[in-house]
Amino acid sequence: MLQKARTENADTPQAPSGQLVLTLAGICKSFPGVRALSDVSLELYPGTVTALIGENGAGKSTLVKILTGIYQPDEGTIRLGGREVFFATAYDAHRAGITAIHQETVLFDELSVAENIFLGHAPRTRLGLIDRARMNREAGTVLERIGAAIDPQARLRDLGIASKHLVAIARALSVDARIVIMDEPTAALSHKEIEELYELIERLKAEGKAILFISHKFDEIFRIADRYTVFRDGECVGAGLISKTNHDALVRLMVGRPVGQIFPKRKAEIGPAVLTVSGYSHPTEFADIGFELRRGEILGFYGLVGAGRSELMQALFGITKPSRGAVRIDGEVAVIRSPAEAIRRGIVYVPEERGRQGAIAGLPIFQNVTLPSLSRTTRHGFLRLAEEFKLAREYTSRLDLRAASLDQDVGTLSGGNQQKVVIAKWLATAPKVIILDEPTKGIDIGSKAAVHAFMSELVAAGLSIIMVSSEIPEILGMSDRVIVMREGRIAAEFAREGLDAETLVRAAAGIAGEMPPMPDASTPAPLQGP
Amino acid sequence: MSETTQRFIPDRLESRWTSLLKSWETLLVAVAVFVFVVNALSSPYFLNAWNLSDATFNFTEKAMIAMAMALLIIAGEIDLSVAAIIALASTAMGLALQYGAGTPELVLVGLFVGLACGAFNGWLVTGFGLPSIVVTIGTMSLFRGIAYIILGDQAFTGYPADFAWFGQGYVWWVISFELVLFALVALFFGVLLHCTGFGRQVYAIGNNPTGALFSGVRVARVKFVLFLMTGLMSGLAAICLTARLGSTRPSIAFAWELEVVTMVVLGGVNILGGSGSIPGVFIAAIIMGLVTFGFGLANVPGIVMSIFTGLLLIAVIGAPILWHRLRGEKTLP
Secondary structure, three states: OHHHHHHHHHHHHHOOOOOOOEEEEEEEEEEOOEEEEEEEEEEEOOOEEEEEEEOOOOOHHHHHHHHOOOOOOOEEEEEEOOEEEOOOOHHHHHHOOEEEEOOOOOOOOOOEHHHHHHOOOOOEOOOOOEOHHHHHHHHHHHHHHOOOOOOOOOEHHHOOHHHHHHHHHHHHHHOOOOEEEEEOOOOOOOHHHHHHHHHHHHHHHHOOOEEEEEOOOHHHHHHHOOEEEEEEOOEEEEEEEHHHOOHHHHHHHHHOOOOOOOOOOOOOOOOOEEEEEEEEEOOOOOOOEEEEEEOOOEEEEEEOOOOOHHHHHHHHOOOOOOOEEEEEEOOEEOOOOOHHHHHHHOEEEEOOOHHHHHOOOOOEHHHHHHHHHHHHHEEOOEEOHHHHHHHHHHHHHHOOOOOOOOOOEHHHOOHHHHHHHHHHHHHOOOOOEEEEEOOOOOOOHHHHHHHHHHHHHHHHOOOEEEEEOOOHHHHHHHOOEEEEEEOOEEEEEEEOOOOOHHHHHHHHHOOOOOOOOOOOOOOOOOOOOO | OOOOOOOOOOOOOOOHHHHHHOOHHHHHHHHHHHHHHHHHHHOOOOOOHHHHHHHHOOOHHHHHHHHHHHHHHHOOOOOOOHHHHHHHHHHHHHHHHHOOOOHHHHHHHHHHHHHHHHHHHHHHHHHHOOOHHHHHHHHHHHHHHHHHHHHOOOOEEOOOOOOOHHHHOEEEOOEEHHHHHHHHHHHHHHHHHHHEHHHHHHHHHHHOHHHHHHOOOOHHHHHHHHHHHHHHHHHHHHHHHHHHHOEEOOOOOOOHHHHHHHHHHHOOOOOOOOOOOHHHHHHHHHHHHHHHHHHHHOOOOHHHHHHHHHHHHHHHHHHHHHHHHHOOOOOOO
């Protein structure tokens, strides 16, 4: 009863215009060893966009899965238009008018647009066959409604990524949905497409749909949402009207403390060169790369997607084979043909694709951490579990990992905690150079700050970091030097001081105009003009 | 102390004994006991040391291969050519016999052919990145095809008497050489999989080959070694089987790959890779042996045994999935 009173308190002061469509109350959901949601409540109103905010692992995805019938809550009630409902399957939720647009929607390349939109609920003729004419007509209507000029009979594979996204939205709207869930819908969209999406959301609002909008981007939330609900550690910590809150207040709710500086100031002594790369080339991905990384330095690599940054890093890590060029570690020539050799030489790589390349789901946390360090935790090839747990504990505790036990399957952790396991795994090898490929992509603001603070700690301890990032604030905030790559080549190199976003973007895009001269003469520059 | 961490994360939530009790292996032991009791009650000849000893010959050769196959399947690969390797190795031993080879040479030839066939499979899979199921279906026909070309409808016979010891000899009382060999092989692979860094890498590869590669595991090398070992075990099985039968026909060990894979899967190894244990496969081998023997005592025709094996394979692949469903867990999101 006490909880109920609290929930009402949180919301009644800002009485919304419309009447409730959906109410969740006292929802609890546990997984083995983890309490994903405890006593969570949520209200959605017609014609209103409610933003769901929270760090990775706060329980947002679990809630979406409960709303769409993929998970069933352990406790609590879901009311739809005042009537209590129970979704045993995803189909039940679908029929109740709840539809979700995910970040990465599953569509079928070989089917037509109309078939994609109506897959599973296509209109039928009396004989039970699919009524193509009606399906194409209705698909046209739905597409028109969202303002998408797409031929319903076109094959999906012939469409661009943005059009595909619109098809996904049309699919979600083809059922007469009352509640639309959007899970980071803008993650894969360009600026212009995002604007179009906003317009679409406005239109849906006007139609009286209740929208649950999940996003990490605050500008987006303030632009489009009317209400907000904040989750932290599986609990509902605040809700209300967007117009009555501000950026800082939301961040505080989200992380439970004020986030001071996202990019912490740090003082690391820059020492001699640790890694020297010269004339490094690959048949197709990059050419004539030369740079130097010094002890205690963070070297940023900026560039557009496809500039060859990840490919270069993977070559340094021994995944792909370069055609020419030399790598020196501490002045000694190093030929690296495999990740195993790279690790032995002290170079490690935290990949961009966490799920596929980073964590090994199915293995417990401690085994993930010790995998590259087995030569140290084994004796004559035999495992020593006590050593493994010791090593795993040492490094995971430094990163403040949150897990039920070290024996827990990594696959059951949230994205942010998986990233912590991956980083712990590499630190346990005691590397000299750590390459971070988009280290904070898709990570919430709290974890981001933690990763950045940790990077500062590492360089202070004498490590060197190469950071590949597409986020300009991160590049500007964290790097000592920045190398910009374009079309597989080094386009420019800058020192941190006096560098601004515009200069970076110009260099990355190769916009005509004179390249600024090297601002710091003391920086060793193996740079030939572009 | 305050520096350590605010949240203490325990090593494990439940003791290893608790998890052992809830494991598939425990269930298998119960099944083995059940089959044993049923056999003992239904046939008066079952509870006889010599008869039981005979029963072990039903599975020891296949089970040796199953041990190596278990590691291969855990690593996400498979070798369907194992029975064909037996045929080729046995044929090669027969040929060597024609050229006057003695027992030591015969053994070496058998092991060498097995190793070479395994190397060929491993080379095709790791060197060219081909899927092992396709490669080994191909080499299955290839290896046995060579045996047929060499032998036609003939058979090699006349193996030396001391060679027969590998398939018919007893180490002590009713304990056959094959049984001892199988126990040693099982011990070797059990230790290799569960107690060494190599075994850990096998699990890592099976769960996520890309992730394993990015963690510094030499994925191709590990897989190649696993194919080598499976080939070697097939060669070893070829020696035992040839010695036991005293002859080589090209149809020797026909369709054994099915039974080997069944043993491995019954033992709790995930057919998609990533999990499983040697003790599980060990008990599964004994169960298969007991069932075959029981059927034999009851005069059940061989074709029924084959039907049983097929149904068992489907059941053990289906059972874990149904088990998870019954417990309300979703296998995939």
